[in-house]
Amino acid sequence: MASSSASAKPSIGIVSIGDMGMGVAKLLLSHDYQVLTVSAGRSQHTIDRIRAANIKDVESDEALLAEADIIFSIVPPRDALATAKRIADVCKPAAGPRKERKGPGSDSVIYVDLNAISPLTTSKIFGILGTNVSQTPPPPPSITRRITRTLSMGGQAQQPDSPPLPPIKIKFIDGGIIGAPPSKSDDSDEWKLPSIPLSGPRDLLPAHLMSTLNMKIISDKIGSASALKACFASLSKGFTALSILSYTTAQTCGVLPEFQEHLDKYAPGVRDRAEKGITAMAPKAYRWVDEMRQIGETFKGVSGLKMGNEVYGGIAEVYKFVAEDTVLGEEKTNKRKRGTTAEDVAAAMAEGVDKKLKKKEDINDKLELAWRGSWS
Known part of the structure; x- marks a missing residue:
């Protein structure tokens, strides 16, 4: 030493x-x-x-x-x-x-x-x-x-x-x-x-x-500690990503209160764990994008589970969307404004989806106009 x-x-x-x-x-x-x-x-x-x-x-x-x-x-x-x-x-x-x-x-x-x-x-x-x-x-x-x-x-x-x-x-x-x-x-x-x-x-x-x-x-053996970290985070942060998808979809479909009610009744403890995860993740989402990719690489390259790379590549996209396409990506740990409740996380995610869809529609409209203009 x-x-x-x-x-x-x-x-x-x-x-x-x-x-x-x-x-x-x-x-x-x-x-x-x-x-x-x-x-x-x-x-x-x-x-x-x-x-x-x-x-x-x-x-x-x-x-x-x-x-x-x-x-x-x-x-x-x-x-x-x-x-x-x-x-x-x-x-x-x-x-x-x-x-x-x-x-x-x-x-x-x-x-x-x-x-x-x-x-x-x-x-x-x-x-x-x-x-x-x-x-x-x-x-x-x-x-x-x-x-x-x-x-x-x-x-x-x-x-x-x-x-x-x-x-x-x-x-x-x-x-x-x-x-x-x-x-x-x-x-x-x-x-x-x-x-x-x-x-x-x-x-x-x-x-x-x-x-x-x-x-x-x-x-x-060098690498064993990294493998343990990857296996642990695959469950903890993987579950949070799935929770984000579920809460956002329930919000979009207008059934979020009923979804929460069913979690309380038929899956005791799941709602508490899910909501703690999704309200805490916003300031860290940008870090988790590459962490999920590293987890996928661990599953594919170390254990030979190629599908793990695809699964966690998709989960990386969830956190990338949070970080880059919603107001949640602007959050700082000690200066929280949005996403401090599960309901607001779902609302912010839905806002991000709407904004992205509108942007896509605008692009499609412009492409269609350009195409039609080329034939006029």
Whole structure:
């Protein structure tokens, strides 16, 4: 573990600070960990949240890699590969500043991928970051080269150039987050924690950090934690997508109250679960689009269930519609306006359908006019 002393807590870099990253950061800060992030390119809203939480804001990925002992990647699934490439790109330029820290771990960083991605995508990320482990510095100039250089300089002896430092080594751990962001109620010191399963090397993360974050190594095999996350989310978020379709159709057909009444009577507990899911999903729908595709890839590529790719490709379209074609896609977790009740979710979805159908009709009308005009 890459801390400066055996007793010191490691510094944690988080890429990036969204709702989940902020929850993890606040939990770590409450246990006296130093937390770092890069706010460059983020919205002013996010920058304000970073400052308010007293998270250390460093200027670049290079600075983050130079200062952090452990990096948590917590980004939308669509950005997981690009984030790994960003970190890989600065492994070499960050080597000098990091070496100045001296001590054990000055040449390596632990990278924990906590994104909702398939085992296949996890393997790609492991490959991208793993290339930095095998790189070695070029050998120092040979004696022949040094003599030749001395003669070319008029016989004046020159000090040989110091060999460049090798890139920072990345020690990789696969992971996933199952549940809501860490949170603490105002009237209690108890934290409500998600589960964070991990897979990979068992001796990299300190026990206190794993206990604080409710982490557990479930396998030595990279990809196992991602598979567990995908299987869990396929049910939880898959059910929410089906609920969106059911509630929207009931609203459109004018039978929503009767639908809810029948759920209460003939499927006890289902209505409560469905409505909690659909009212909470709006601010996260854009993230779930690619997560559903990653689940489909898991089913197809790992278990051979090709139909799973088609099923979750369709579910991805449900969340894409929410995010891009309804007012629900504009929602922020801490600033809710629409979709806070099941009835309003259904109404907002119906509004989005009407708007899209009207747009399609307008396009068809224009195409028909253009076609008729070409014959006039």
